[in-house]
Amino acid sequence: MKIGILISGRGSNMIAIVDAVKGGEVSGAEVVVVISDKAEAAGLEKARERGVETVVVERNGRTRKDHDAEIVSELKKRDVDLVCLAGYMRLLSPDFVQAFPHNIINIHPSLLPAFPGLNAQKRAFDAGVKITGCTVHYVDEYLDHGPVILQKEVNVSDSDTVETVSARILKQEHLLYVDALKKIAIAI
Ligand code: GRF
Numbered sequence: 001m002k003i004g005i006l007i008s009g010r011g012s013n014m015i016a017i018v019d020a021v022k023g024g025e026v027s028g029a030e031v032v033v034v035i036s037d038k039a040e041a042a043g044l045e046k047a048r049e050r051g052v053e054t055v056v057v058e059r060n061g062r063t064r065k066d067h068d069a070e071i072v073s074e075l076k077k078r079d080v081d082l083v084c085l086a087g088y089m090r091l092l093s094p095d096f097v098q099a100f101p102h103n104i105i106n107i108h109p110s111l112l113p114a115f116p117g118l119n120a121q122k123r124a125f126d127a128g129v130k131i132t133g134c135t136v137h138y139v140d141e142y143l144d145h146g147p148v149i150l151q152k153e154v155n156v157s158d159s160d161t162v163e164t165v166s167a168r169i170l171k172q173e174h175l176l177y178v179d180a181l182k183k184i185a186i187a188i
Pocket of ligand 1: 010
C-alpha cells in the first residue's frame with residue numbers, strides 16, 4: 001500500500017504516520033511522497049529528515065481543478081494507492097476525488113458530523129460540549145464529509161481550556177490516524 005500524504009503546515013499527523021509506517025506498524029505500507037500546497041509548510045523539512053520525498057505544488061492563481069490535476073499527476077507518477085490528508089487546508093475537486101475512488105482519507109479534530117470546518121476544537125469548546133474528539137473519514141468533495149472510519153472521544157472537564165482540550169485531541173489524532181491505516185491495510 002503506497003501512501004501519499006498531503007499537508008499545508010505543521011505536519012504532526014504526517015509525522016505520526018511516517019514514523020508508524022517506518023516502524024512497521026502498518027503492514028505492507030510505505031509512505032512514498034509528502035506533498036504540500038505551501039512551500040513554507042514546516043512539515044516538509046520533517047518529512048525530508050525522515051527520508052521521505054517531498055514535493056511542493058502551489059496553487060499559483062490556478063483553478064482548483066488545474067491545481068488538483070498537478071497533485072494527482074504527482075501522486076499517480078509514484079503509484080500511490082492511498083492519499084492521506086493531514087492538515088491539508090483545501091477542499092478537493094470532484095476530479096481529484098474520482099481519481100482515487102474510496103482511497104482518500106482525512107483527519108478532523110471533532111466528532112463529525114459535529115463541527116466541520118476551521119477551529120473545530122474552539123467551536124466545540126465554546127459550545128460547552130462535554131465530549132469531543134477526532135474523526136478519520138473517507139473524503140468526498142464536501143468539507144470534512146464522507147463515511148467515518150474511526151472516531152475517538154475526548155472528555156472535556158470544567159478545568160479544561162481550549163488549549164488543553166486541543167492538545168489532548170491532537171495526541172489522540174496521532175494514534176487514531178495510525179489505527180485507521182492499520183484497519184485499511186488489513187482490508188486491502
Ligand atoms: C489537525 O488538527 C487535523 O485534524 C486538522 O488540521 C490539523 C493539522 O495538524 N485537519 P498537523 O499539521 O497534522 O500537525
